[in-house]
Amino acid sequence: MEKDTEVAIIGAGAGGLILALSLHQIGVRCRVYEAVPEIRAVGAGINLMPHAVRELDELGLVPALDKVGIRTKDASYFNQFGQHIYTEPAGEAAGYPWPQFSLHRGDMQKVFLDAVIERLGPDSVVTGHRCIKVDQDSNGVTIRFEGAQGEAIAPVRAGVAIGCDGINSVVRKQLYPQEGEPIYSGLTIWRGVTPFKPFLSGANTIRAGWMTVGKLMVYPIRNNIDAEGNQLMNWVATLERPRPASYDWNRVSSLDAFFEPYRDWHFDWLDVPALLQKTDPVLIFPMVDRDPLSTWTSGRITLLGDAAHPMYPRGSNGAGQAILDARYLAGCFKRKGVTLDALNEYDEVRVQATSKVVLMNRANPPDTVLREVYERSGGKRFDHINDIISDKELREIGDRYRAVAGFDIEALRKRPSFV
Numbered sequence: 001m002e003k004d005t006e007v008a009i010i011g012a013g014a015g016g017l018i019l020a021l022s023l024h025q026i027g028v029r030c031r032v033y034e035a036v037p038e039i040r041a042v043g044a045g046i047n048l049m050p051h052a053v054r055e056l057d058e059l060g061l062v063p064a065l066d067k068v069g070i071r072t073k074d075a076s077y078f079n080q081f082g083q084h085i086y087t088e089p090a091g092e093a094a095g096y097p098w099p100q101f102s103l104h105r106g107d108m109q110k111v112f113l114d115a116v117i118e119r120l121g122p123d124s125v126v127t128g129h130r131c132i133k134v135d136q137d138s139n140g141v142t143i144r145f146e147g148a149q150g151e152a153i154a155p156v157r158a159g160v161a162i163g164c165d166g167i168n169s170v171v172r173k174q175l176y177p178q179e180g181e182p183i184y185s186g187l188t189i190w191r192g193v194t195p196f197k198p199f200l201s202g203a204n205t206i207r208a209g210w211m212t213v214g215k216l217m218v219y220p221i222r223n224n225i226d227a228e229g230n231q232l233m234n235w236v237a238t239l240e241r242p243r244p245a246s247y248d249w250n251r252v253s254s255l256d257a258f259f260e261p262y263r264d265w266h267f268d269w270l271d272v273p274a275l276l277q278k279t280d281p282v283l284i285f286p287m288v289d290r291d292p293l294s295t296w297t298s299g300r301i302t303l304l305g306d307a308a309h310p311m312y313p314r315g316s317n318g319a320g321q322a323i324l325d326a327r328y329l330a331g332c333f334k335r336k337g338v339t340l341d342a343l344n345e346y347d348e349v350r351v352q353a354t355s356k357v358v359l360m361n362r363a364n365p366p367d368t369v370l371r372e373v374y375e376r377s378g379g380k381r382f383d384h385i386n387d388i389i390s391d392k393e394l395r396e397i398g399d400r401y402r403a404v405a406g407f408d409i410e411a412l413r414k415r416p417s418f419v
């Protein structure tokens with residue numbers, strides 16, 4: 001049998017779609033197989049940091065992102081009383097050659113999907129194909145699927161299979177059948193989007209409070225959505241809670257389930273209760289990750305994105321690391337062909353890089369700023385922030401995270417292109 005060189009991509013999230021665009025860029029044939037029958041704009045807000053946007057720029061996607069998202073200007077931190085702790089510039093304002101984007105996950109996915117359909121053709125993404133198993137032999141892989149109603153679908157052959165199938169990855173489960181469920185952090189996140197008046201710079205991500213008293217992240221994801229000049233505002237509330245029932249990103253919750261700690265957060269720059277009360281629906285998700293693996297690759301099968309390295313969504317790096325994986329893998333295929341050698345190089349480099357981000361997101365993500373201030377102030381108001389922590393220390397928390405996650409500004413400028 002002749003060896004097949006087509007790449008089968010399992011899952012049409014950020015990771016799978018950017019891999020498809022990158023393979024098209026280097027002339028490697030591929031097809032994306034997605035479980036849901038129709039790709040709809042689900043989820044809430046997401047951030048793309050400059051290291052991910054650099055890769056999207058190399059794919060010519062920045063103009064399309066500009067039409068749906070916001071170029072983030074700065075990131076600010078406050079305590080639960082709304083007292084200002086620290087503001088740092090973001091994206092181009094921080095001196096990066098690439099912007100940071102805040103946008104709706106559905107808009108991001110549509111930008112990527114539209115580009116795939118336009119460049120690779122309408123048959124390049126096959127929906128209603130839930131992967132249930134991948135078999136391999138010396139010539140290639142056979143991918144088995146079921147349809148949306150559980151009906152059997154004809155298997156497909158390809159040279160290699162890339163599991164981009166998210167946090168509940170079937171491909172990962174096949175490689176690591178004993179691994180069990182994702183690990184719950186003890187923190188639950190509620191999130192939603194609603195029209196709201198711009199605040200502060202109008203292009204800010206703010207983080208406030210701390211877990212024990214309620215933590216909140218808020219950022220706008222669309223400009224001028226109505227005649228009143230409202231933005232589409234995204235918020236994420238985090239609280240310590242027992243583990244929720246499922247890991248479904250689309251599960252709907254209620255305001256009552258988490259509102260109480262935020263009841264008095266009437267800041268002069270943002271009325272938090274009004275923001276939360278306006279939002280419908282409110283979505284709930286447990287903050288989970290998995291311990292880093294020592295390898296994602298088994299012969300002709302490998303993992304990418306959340307399937308490979310699910311991480312706490314505390315550093316705005318979930319989509320970004322999936323995009324970096326996709327670009328690095330495409331670079332390996334470009335240099336080494338669609339070979340086991342290419343899969344192994346990808347594995348060696350990206351397992352190491354992303355494991356550090358998973359662990360950093362557990363221990364010292366950017367909101368470490370909030371933890372430090374909460375602990376040092378005993379959860380009370382402060383007279384002056386620098387009595388508690390210096391600007392230098394605050395800046396270093398962000399610098400350490402950026403270095404580990406791959407967007408230290410100088411290192412990013414100097415790094416050669418992945419593809």
Ligand SMILES: Cc1cc2nc3c(=O)[nH]c(=O)nc-3n(C[C@H](O)[C@H](O)[C@H](O)COP(=O)(O)OP(=O)(O)OC[C@H]3O[C@@H](n4cnc5c(N)ncnc54)[C@H](O)[C@@H]3O)c2cc1C
Nearest residue numbers: 011013014015035043044130131165166249305306318319
């Ligand atoms: C519905 C949904 C909503 C989300 N909402 C947010 C959000 O609001 N904010 C945020 O920061 N992050 C959100 N995320 C997570 C975020 O998209 C990822 O962390 C990040 O973009 C990395 O993307 P990924 O491609 O690795 O995984 P994902 O974005 O999870 O994409 C995985 C894809 O694989 C498909 N899939 C799953 N199983 C199979 C299978 N067996 N066979 C074929 N296809 C399969 C899924 O339907 C999905 O399209 C959401 C994820 C999902 C799936």
